Amino acid sequence: MTALVLEQALNGLQFGVMLFLLAAGLTLVFGIMNLVNLAHGSLYMVGAYLWVAGMQWTGSYLLGVLIALAGTLVVGMVVEVVALRTLYERDHLDQVLATFGLILFFNELIAILWGRSALYAALPGWLRGHIDLFGGAVYPVYRAAVIAVGLAVAGALWYVVARTRLGMLIRAGASNRTMVAALGVNIRLLYTIVFGFGAALAGLAGLMAGPIYAVQPGMGELILIQVFVVIVIGGIGSIRGAFLGALIVGMVDTMGRAFLKPMLGTVVSPTVADAAGPAIASMLIYLLMAVVLAVRPEGLLPARGS
């Protein structure tokens, strides 16, 4: 029993870490450029597809990863320069609609290039298999690796934002764009870099998701909405909030799906639990969001000055 709980907890952590990567990118872009980017999920999708393509083309996992990361970075920056620059001055509604259009565009583009069915690519030998945990449990090497990479990136992100000049520019740009520009910083370049960085994070999440979740058109939006929940719970514009929110959402969703039905089964009849369990489990994170909104609308760890 503990083995099962431990396994699900780790899965929750793994899911949370991926949500964090996406949430961090999205919240950075929103916090600094005041841009609502619904197409963030598309970048995640691009990352996954480029990894599959890269793997199939080169036969090497690491090259596939490299191609995915570099490719998503490039795609992100191109999209920023070509399509998103005009949107910075527009209101959020226009940004929502324009990026919604981008989603349709990207989903269809991917479908044209790779078809609509889910793609699979095999993991290299050194990422397959299980590792032993205490309590007799085993855990897939790959998922453990995802957790490790995600936490490492989270740490690196914190370091960059809190301790480096670039991070300082980012935080300054978030609170006063015109001032930063007046100081001689090339704001356009900063924006493109930040956006590219956010895209790379999304691409990383995408390529890590490849072996675990289905790689198909529309995969970005499924996870994007959960990323929204993370941001609302954590507090917008805040990386710490994104981290906390992502862990909470990851855990609640994973554990809920795994244990709600059996838990319900102890208090109500099996038939009711069978029907209600999955239904409620799928709604759990949204209900959690509603509770946070009711109690603390600005989120758990909102960015300072918001």
Added chain:
Amino acid sequence: MAEALLEIRGLAKAFGALRATDGVDLDVREGETHAVIGPNGAGKTTLISQLSGNLLPDAGRIRFAGEDITTLPAPARSHKGLARSFQITSIYREFTALDNVALAVQAHAGHSFRFWRPARAERRLREPARAILEEVGLGARADVTAANLAHGEQRQLEIAMALASRPRLMLLDEPVAGMGIDESQRMIRFLAGLKGQRTIILVEHDMDAVFTLADRISVLVYGRIIASGTPEEIRANPEVRSAYLGEEAAG
């Protein structure tokens, strides 16, 4: 002595390291026109915003007509009898001047959960609104879209909207800001006509307006009131002269 209409005790508001309001004590008597002056950045608008309910203070208390309104939200304060005009013109640009004032009247004329009857057909709203526009001198411009009004006319509209709720206390934030000589003279004459009928707290840079209208003046510097008294007392106060009036006397 009668209790003051407005009592402020120990009001404080900080933005990070900047103490915009740094322990303000002030009494304003009913019927008085009280001017708050001070150099730029002294925290005058911040003070007004805390009085109107647009900003919540970090510490201190505000009592209005004997009631503690420190944390009362802005709409509720309007219903208690406070009204405010904004330093940076804040009107409904796409509505006509008449619509603007009628909305302000509507807020105090029964409830607004009416879904069918056109608000523009309600005489109960339109007539008082027209009357107020006449009073402030905008009668002829009632049907002009607010965005098309001249700057000075928009400032007049601000005052009109504040009057619409028939407030006991008016908080006027630089009412003649950006107005030409003639317009400000007209506005000052108009505000002088309100003296005694209503209690007014006036934030102004225009010394002409201040010394014409004020019964008492408080001087705000770096979030603190350094002097408070009659216009003569303030004119004579050496601290005030050096901190503030010295600059103004030259300009």
Added chain:
Amino acid sequence: MRLPPRTIALCAALACLAAVPPLAALLDQPFYLDLFRRIMIFAIAAISLNLILGYGGMVSFGHAAYLGIGGYAVGILAFHGVHSGWLQWGLAIGGSALVAAAIGAVSIRTSGIYFIMITLAFTQMLYYLGISLEAYGGDDGMRLAARSDFSGLIDLADPWSFYYFVLAIMTAFIYITHRIVNSRFGMVIRAARSNEPRTRAIGFSPYPYRLAAFTIAGAMCGVAGALLVNHTVYLTPEFMHWTRSGEILFMVILGGMATSAGPVLGAVALLILEDLLTGWTQHWQLYLGLLLVLSVVFFRRGLAGLLPGSRDDG
């Protein structure tokens, strides 16, 4: 009485829509009757969204939820043998209103991007709920057992009757919305959108008004949902898919926000465009997506903004 150009255009549009069934019969193209009926149903959804978005400034990305609630209310009752249109539609309207009030209660305390994300999230929640309802078809959905029965007053199985029924409802909603936005209530909503600090300063607290508007809009869209399920004779969670919310949003923007004609024009334009594109290529979403981006970038005031007298509808 001189009517403004916009009203004339709207009346012309309504007249054209009224002429569709006989024209379709004349040309022996029943497809057009179907198409325009569908357009009008979505126009009703767009009209309801326009109330809160165009006039109220509330960017709800979750409006499709009420299409689902309306549709499922009718479908579930029909599944259980309750075919009375009165009961079904009563549940559709009441259920939508209730859910809108609940979602609105927590969402409206936020604004801007939060509000967008939250409304999107709640719709997704309902979508997942729909999928998990295995008894009612789950993922695949299910056929509508029978059309709503209005005790013989209207026969929804007759294409013409159903068509004019939808037209009547749409026209009624246009009129009702017109009355609402010019009433005291409507003025508060519009004022809150125009200048919220000023609105609070004069004594209005926007929250209760916005919540009421949100609820009304939800209920109106619930009617659209009930109509939609009767039209498609099929019930699926796709009614509530978030991309559908995006479509309705786009209809409102494309048509021109805060205008009476806007939602109708937007629905006509978008759905006809989709129809044309679908006929042309299976990759129509590529072009639609591109068009969306371009139209947002270049086309600020929507189709209704092209008509003379372009001002806030009053």
